[in-house]
Amino acid sequence: MxxxxxxxxxxxxxxxxxxxxxxxxxxxxxxxxxxxxxxxxxxxxxxxxxxxxxxxxxxAASTLDLLTVQVAPVDGESVGTQQGRVSGLALGFPEDVEARATSIDLVEAAGLSLSVDRDETTAVRRSGDPREIPTPLLGATSGFMEAADAAQRPTTSTWLLDTSQAVVILGTSAAAQLSIPVSDDPSGHQVQIGETSYQVIGFVDSGRIDLSTSAVIPYQKAVEAMRGDSRSQLTVRTAPGAGAPVAGVIRAAVRPDHPERVTSSQVASLSxxxxxxxxxxxxxxxxxxxxxxxxxxxxxxxxxxxxxxxxxxxxxxxxxxxxxxxxxxxxxxxxxxxxxxxxxxxxxxxxxxxxxxxxxxxxxxxxxxxxxxxxxxxxxxxxxxxxxxxxxxxxxxxxxxxxxxxx
Structure with a gap:
């Protein structure tokens, strides 16, 4: 310069x-x-x-380790005829479907659930109160509650969902609507579902799946109310990030004879x-x-x-x-x-x-x-x-x- x-x-x-x-x-x-x-x-x-x-x-911590499996009806064939009948109920999943799912490597928990249609026979009321409370009714197994990873109070009563007893676990929001106090000791509280009284055995809040507004009853009770499990779904929780590989083999594990008769939710890779x-x-x-x-x-x-x-x-x-x-x-x-x-x-x-x-x-x-x-x-x-x-x-x-x- x-x-x-x-x-x-x-x-x-x-x-x-x-x-x-x-x-x-x-x-x-x-x-x-x-x-x-x-x-x-x-x-x-x-x-x-x-x-x-x-x-x-x-x-990686949630979406990629949670997937669902559902029954896929075949043209001209009902779900009930695909898998058979037990006690007059159409069954779409094998009876040991949860054991088959959890036998897969990287699967941490698996369980069945079934949403129950609301009508007069499944209306939820507080005992002694004729008013119906608009509460979603869900049938579930203890495996589903584990897969959902929801916070429960107390945690020792979940096994009762694998029985056919008249018990119910209330979501915290549903309990508030029914004027039932949330505590570690739910004994003494009952709700009326249709014509049957259900004993409250616990409370559940949000987890991987939001159950805070639902009333959860034993899965077998829901199957009886819906006359079959054609609308059931199997919820599977895997190790973090393992959703995609598990989704690729879950159908063959659940139905090795006819894997095309079940569908699994699509889980994209993390990348x-x-x-x-x-x-x-x-x-x-x-x-x-x-x-x-x-x-x-x-x-x-x-x-x-x-x-x-x-x-x-x-x-x-x-x-x-x-x-x-x-x-x-x-x-x-x-x-x-x-x-x-x-x-x-x-x-x-x-x-x-x-x-x-x-x-x-x-x-x-x-x-x-x-x-x-x-x-x-x-x-x-x-x-x-x-x-x-x-x-x-x-x-x-x-x-x-x-x-x-x-x-």
């Missing part, structure tokens, strides 16, 4: 420092605006990355689900970033256009004294670059603090890459340069003669 070029650079820097110092309030407001916009953009990217990591972990989550969150962050990018550019442009108008006489004097168009525009380019760089640097800090705060509030693990603190200043500088384009060009169009004579 020649001495003359170096002198020009020094002059531009001095002009920028003088201008920014003379208009401190305006400069501070624009820097804050750039900091907030770049900080919000970086925060949205950081939060989306943190959220995707958390969602992926949650999927597929994570890629989908990342894509959706990245798109959201991109739209937010684009909006903030345009908004910041307009804000800086407007501020610098006002600055050009306020400095018309000064610019005209510079031109009259021999300053070139490039020299005049360089002042505005440099001013925009400095404002953008300072605002972007501040925005990186603001974004990082926001990511950590959101992660802490949700008990997540914050994920902040090192590039986070490089992108902020670079993005802020780019926004400043882009926003300076029109004001710099507008400054070069000012006529020296007209500017000097203007008031």
């Amino acid at each position: 020649s001495r003359r070029q170096a002198s020009r650079v020094v002059d531009v820097v001095e002009d920028v420092v003088i201008e920014l110092s003379a208009r401190r309030s305006r400069t501070a407001l624009v820097v804050v605006a750039v900091a907030l916009s770049t900080g919000a953009l970086l925060a949205s990217l950081g939060i989306s990355t943190t959220a995707s990591q958390q969602i992926a972990g949650s999927l 597929t689900l994570r890629q989908g989550v990342d894509t959706q969150l990245a798109q959201l962050a991109a739209w937010v970033g684009a909006f903030l990018f345009v908004l910041t550019c307009l804000l800086i442009t407007n501020s610098m256009v006002v600055s050009v108008v306020a400095r018309t006489e000064e610019i005209g004097l510079r031109r009259a004294l021999g300053a070139s168009r490039a020299g005049v525009s360089a002042v505005f380019w440099a001013e925009g670059l400095v404002i953008g760089f300072v605002g972007g640097s501040t925005g990186s800090t603001v974004g990082a603090v926001a990511v950590v705060a959101v992660a802490a509030a949700n008990r997540w693990t914050a994920h902040i890459d090192p590039w986070f603190f490089v992108v902020g200043p670079a993005l802020g500088g780019f926004i400043g340069l882009l926003a300076s384009a029109y004001p710099a060009w507008n400054a070069t169009r000012i006529s020296p003669a007209l500017a000097v004579r203007s008031d």
Whole structure:
């Protein structure tokens, strides 16, 4: 760089420092605006990355280790004729279906459940109260309760679901609707289901499956009420992340003679689900970033256009004294670059603090890459340069003669 070029650079820097110092309030407001916009953009990217990591972990812990198996009727053949009848009831699953499922490697628990249609014979009421409470009625085995991993009080009575006794486990919300207090000792409380009194033996809350609003009765009672198990489903809980491989063999294990007569829920691999989550969150962050990018550019442009108008006489004097168009525009380019760089640097800090705060509030693990603190200043500088384009060009169009004579 020649001495003359170096002198020009020094002059531009001095002009920028003088201008920014003379208009401190305006400069501070624009820097804050750039900091907030770049900080919000970086925060949205950081939060989306943190959220995707958390969602992926949650999927691995829940969605990917839970699948269901159901009976698939064959054309022209009822479910009951596929598997036979026991005591006049149409049965679609083998009697030892739970044992077959749990014999598979990586399967931790499996159990049957059957939703019972609500009518007069299955209406749920509190004993002594004629009013029906709209409570979903579910038949389940103890294996299903284990697979659902629901919080129970007490936990010692679940085995009664494998019998045909008139007992019921109430969801906490269902118990509240029936005005039955939730406690570790449910003895003495009964509910009326149809014409039969059921002894309350416990309470259940949400787990992998939400049972808080349901009344859970023995599975055999539900099969009798529905005259078969054609609508039953087998819920299988596997080791974390093993849902996909287990889903590939569960049908053959349950019905080795006719695996096509049962269907299993489709469980995507962790990488597929994570890629989908990342894509959706990245798109959201991109739209937010684009909006903030345009908004910041307009804000800086407007501020610098006002600055050009306020400095018309000064610019005209510079031109009259021999300053070139490039020299005049360089002042505005440099001013925009400095404002953008300072605002972007501040925005990186603001974004990082926001990511950590959101992660802490949700008990997540914050994920902040090192590039986070490089992108902020670079993005802020780019926004400043882009926003300076029109004001710099507008400054070069000012006529020296007209500017000097203007008031």
